[in-house]
Amino acid sequence: MTVTVRSVCPYDCPDACGLLVAVENGRAVSVSGDPEHPVTRGLLCPKMKHYEQTVHSPRRLTSPLRRVGPKGVGTFEQISWDEAIAEICRRWQEIGAGYGAEAILPYSYAGTMGLVQRNAGHAFFHKLGASRLERTICSPAKDAGWKALMGDTPAMDPAEIEQSDLVILWGINAVATSIHAMRDAQNARRKGAKLWAIDTYRTPTCEAADEAFLIRPGSDGALALAMLHVIDREGLLDREFISANVLGFEELRVRILPDYSPEQVADICGLPADTIERLAREYARAEAPFIRLGSGLTRYGNGAMTVRTISCLPAVVGAWSKPGGGIFIGTATGGAFPLQTVTREDFMTELPRLVSMNQLGGALTELSGPPGMSLYVYHSNPAAIAPDQNAVIRGLEREDLFTVVHERFLTDTARYADIVLPATSSLEHPDLYRCYGSYQAQRCSAAIPPVGEAKSNWEAFSLLAAGMGWDEPFFRLSADELIELLLVEETGWRSAAVTEQLRQGIPVMLVPPTEPKKQWLTQSGKIEVLNEREAEPLPRRLATHAEHDGYPLRLQPATTPYALNSGFYEQDDLRAKQKCMELLMSRVDAEARCLADGQAVIARNDRGAVRFTLKVTDRVPTGTVVTEGVWWREFIPGGRGVNALTSQRLTDGGRGSTLYDVTVEVKGL
Numbered sequence: 001m002t003v004t005v006r007s008v009c010p011y012d013c014p015d016a017c018g019l020l021v022a023v024e025n026g027r028a029v030s031v032s033g034d035p036e037h038p039v040t041r042g043l044l045c046p047k048m049k050h051y052e053q054t055v056h057s058p059r060r061l062t063s064p065l066r067r068v069g070p071k072g073v074g075t076f077e078q079i080s081w082d083e084a085i086a087e088i089c090r091r092w093q094e095i096g097a098g099y100g101a102e103a104i105l106p107y108s109y110a111g112t113m114g115l116v117q118r119n120a121g122h123a124f125f126h127k128l129g130a131s132r133l134e135r136t137i138c139s140p141a142k143d144a145g146w147k148a149l150m151g152d153t154p155a156m157d158p159a160e161i162e163q164s165d166l167v168i169l170w171g172i173n174a175v176a177t178s179i180h181a182m183r184d185a186q187n188a189r190r191k192g193a194k195l196w197a198i199d200t201y202r203t204p205t206c207e208a209a210d211e212a213f214l215i216r217p218g219s220d221g222a223l224a225l226a227m228l229h230v231i232d233r234e235g236l237l238d239r240e241f242i243s244a245n246v247l248g249f250e251e252l253r254v255r256i257l258p259d260y261s262p263e264q265v266a267d268i269c270g271l272p273a274d275t276i277e278r279l280a281r282e283y284a285r286a287e288a289p290f291i292r293l294g295s296g297l298t299r300y301g302n303g304a305m306t307v308r309t310i311s312c313l314p315a316v317v318g319a320w321s322k323p324g325g326g327i328f329i330g331t332a333t334g335g336a337f338p339l340q341t342v343t344r345e346d347f348m349t350e351l352p353r354l355v356s357m358n359q360l361g362g363a364l365t366e367l368s369g370p371p372g373m374s375l376y377v378y379h380s381n382p383a384a385i386a387p388d389q390n391a392v393i394r395g396l397e398r399e400d401l402f403t404v405v406h407e408r409f410l411t412d413t414a415r416y417a418d419i420v421l422p423a424t425s426s427l428e429h430p431d432l433y434r435c436y437g438s439y440q441a442q443r444c445s446a447a448i449p450p451v452g453e454a455k456s457n458w459e460a461f462s463l464l465a466a467g468m469g470w471d472e473p474f475f476r477l478s479a480d481e482l483i484e485l486l487l488v489e490e491t492g493w494r495s496a497a498v499t500e501q502l503r504q505g506i507p508v509m510l511v512p513p514t515e516p517k518k519q520w521l522t523q524s525g526k527i528e529v530l531n532e533r534e535a536e537p538l539p540r541r542l543a544t545h546a547e548h549d550g551y552p553l554r555l556q557p558a559t560t561p562y563a564l565n566s567g568f569y570e571q572d573d574l575r576a577k578q579k580c581m582e583l584l585m586s587r588v589d590a591e592a593r594c595l596a597d598g599q600a601v602i603a604r605n606d607r608g609a610v611r612f613t614l615k616v617t618d619r620v621p622t623g624t625v626v627t628e629g630v631w632w633r634e635f636i637p638g639g640r641g642v643n644a645l646t647s648q649r650l651t652d653g654g655r656g657s658t659l660y661d662v663t664v665e666v667k668g669l
């Protein structure tokens with residue numbers, strides 16, 4: 001008999017789609033998009049169409065494992081959960097006694113976005129006194145840039161895009177990463193809006209746009225300043241809106257904008273001056289221009305400043321006062337549920353050190369006082385996704401590092417583990433989801449029993465707490481009870497009726513306590529183009545890190561529609577749709593190096609050397625090379641992925657990753 005169960009896509013994507021899962025005899029047999037879900041509306045991305053192939057993949061880990069061979073090789077023996085928990089607790093007690101608990105480092109990110117399972121380890125590690133992980137690999141620079149200008153102003157409703165007459169997809173590959181934003185942008189286009197894409201290479205999103213503007217990596221801030229220069233010079237400002245709503249535009253106009261004429265900026269961006277002028281004019285003359293800003297352009301040494309500068313555009317043309325006008329960088333729904341009831345900061349007796357997840361390589365190889373002696377990885381794959389892969393692997397190879405990995409698959413990271421624990425997929429555990437692309441939220445229950453002996457993140461930490469001999473009742477709560485703790489408290493984001501719908505598994509819309517656009521939640525109550533609390537009081541162009549590196553080609557480690565970071569490589573059909581370790585290069589750059597399409601090449605910089613297959617294409621401008629996807633090392637001929645070239649350097653604001661801020665030289669193999 002087939003039953004259909006409602007669930008939620010757990011992955012790190014703006015949408016948190018509603019799923020309908022067909023279940024037969026405890027197995028998921030097919031998955032489709034929930035037609036009643038307010039964002040999904042029946043449309044699923046190619047990755048999730050066969051989620052059942054991930055859930056029931058023959059590659060799933062089904063029992064705990066103990067390493068028997070050298071680190072990294074992946075030879076293990078099967079052990080029981082009891083043995084695994086006992087061994088982990090014994091080793092941690094030894095390490096704690098010898099070095100102090102700060103020698104233990106948790107490492108997790110966004111394998112699942114569910115509030116309970118994602119944050120399941122916090123309470124445990126707080127009580128243990130372990131080092132704290134600064135979870136900043138994705139796009140904290142975006143938030144820092146927004147905050148510098150807009151303070152705590154909530155995001156506009158992204159659905160307004162359909163009322164816009166000019167939609168700009170700026171640094172976002174929406175066809176791959178935000179398919180519902182793409183659908184909504186196309187709806188706007190059908191109603192007559194113009195659709196532009198601004199990117200560093202010709203993505204599928206560029207193909208779908210009316211016009212695409214390809215610019216040099218990390219130069220968007222300069223482009224926005226030149227647009228502001230033209231808008232001011234040609235009298236296209238909305239003076240009324242500025243005087244009522246904007247602080248410090250005059251300072252920007254007088255002190256900064258004169259240095260950013262289109263002629264001065266053309267070379268920095270790689271766009272002709274007259275194109276920049278046209279962009280500025282058409283943007284300013286649009287009735288309700290809507291910018292959807294992606295995260296690609298934030299992963300640079302100047303990422304926060306880039307977001308802050310671009311976000312000035314809707315303010316100076318008064319776009320905010322029109323339905324459909326404004327800029328959307330993502331929703332912040334952190335206040336909707338009392339997360340501290342799960343994360344339990346109160347379990348910390350003192351504040352342990354903070355280790356940036358972007359600097360794991362350094363933490364495992366250079367840290368002292370105390371050194372990192374144990375790593376517990378859950379729902380993350382740092383050997384593949386973290387920058388500076390060679391440093392990460394040097395750390396993971398340390399014989400004296402006790403590594404535990406809780407995973408669904410034997411990932412690059414799991415291969416280095418001393419103990420591997422099998423994890424449930426999202427269909428096998430309950431959770432509560434919110435997302436960063438809309439105000440939607442949904443709770444779900446397990447749709448099927450666990451595969452093999454898999455346990456959820458929360459169950460693993462409950463067992464570890466018991467193994468440590470802790471008698472805190474908190475660790476004996478079930479995941480369902482934790483979800484109820486998140487729901488029972490009022491936060492001003494949802495009515496009692498909405499909370500009841502959540503309990504029943506119905507997708508709902510949260511409402512931020514203040515009306516979007518009604519006011520600017522900044523110190524001055526205005527949009528702060530001038531913000532003297534910032535190190536840089538006014539937007540101006542900041543250099544990227546890679547500008548000082550001395551290699552000639554900018555490398556873009558971009559995303560693919562057929563994977564999610566290092567996820568989905570377990571699905572054979574999706575893997576087959578991608579070219580493994582392909583490097584896109586312009587004809588000019590290939591000819592200058594006597595390289596031919598299809599040949600094996602090596603990209604190199606100070607941090608590493610990575611083998612690729614060259615694809616000569618007009619999709620990338622001269623001076624930029626691109627590779628898509630984060631491949632598992634078992635599929636990579638050279639054994640090193642693109643992150644062997646990326647660096648542990650941080651962004652200007654938010655201490656984020658700078659994965660796109662990389663230069664390389666490329667030679668034939």
Ligand SMILES: Nc1nc2c(c(=O)[nH]1)N[C@H]1C(S)=C(S)[C@@H](COP(=O)(O)OP(=O)(O)OC[C@H]3O[C@@H](n4cnc5c(=O)[nH]c(N)nc54)[C@H](O)[C@@H]3O)O[C@H]1N2
Binds near residue numbers: 170171172
């Ligand atoms: N299919 C798929 N979906 C995903 C993911 C995935 O890996 N695959 N990852 C998920 C995650 S974790 C995230 S954070 C989001 C990210 O989703 P997006 O916000 O779309 O971010 P990226 O795909 O990293 O980068 C977007 C685009 O920015 C471009 N870019 C890079 N540097 C610059 C620049 O300096 N200027 C401009 N204008 N463009 C630039 C890149 O070429 C890329 O096409 O997607 C999520 N969804």
Ligand SMILES: Nc1nc2c(c(=O)[nH]1)N[C@H]1C(S)=C(S)[C@@H](COP(=O)(O)OP(=O)(O)OC[C@H]3O[C@@H](n4cnc5c(=O)[nH]c(N)nc54)[C@H](O)[C@@H]3O)O[C@H]1N2
Binds near residue numbers: 109111139423
């Ligand atoms: N070169 C390059 N590097 C990148 C990026 C890029 O685009 N290019 N993207 C960057 C970005 S934006 C981000 S956000 C990070 C993402 O970094 P991560 O969050 O580490 O991303 P994933 O590769 O999706 O790895 C998540 C792992 O969690 C596992 N998992 C899923 N569900 C569960 C669960 O319930 N429990 C447990 N224990 N495990 C689970 C999955 O099997 C998967 O192996 O990567 C960054 N690194």
Ligand SMILES: [Mo]
Binds near residue numbers: 012137138139
């Ligand atoms: Mo991300």
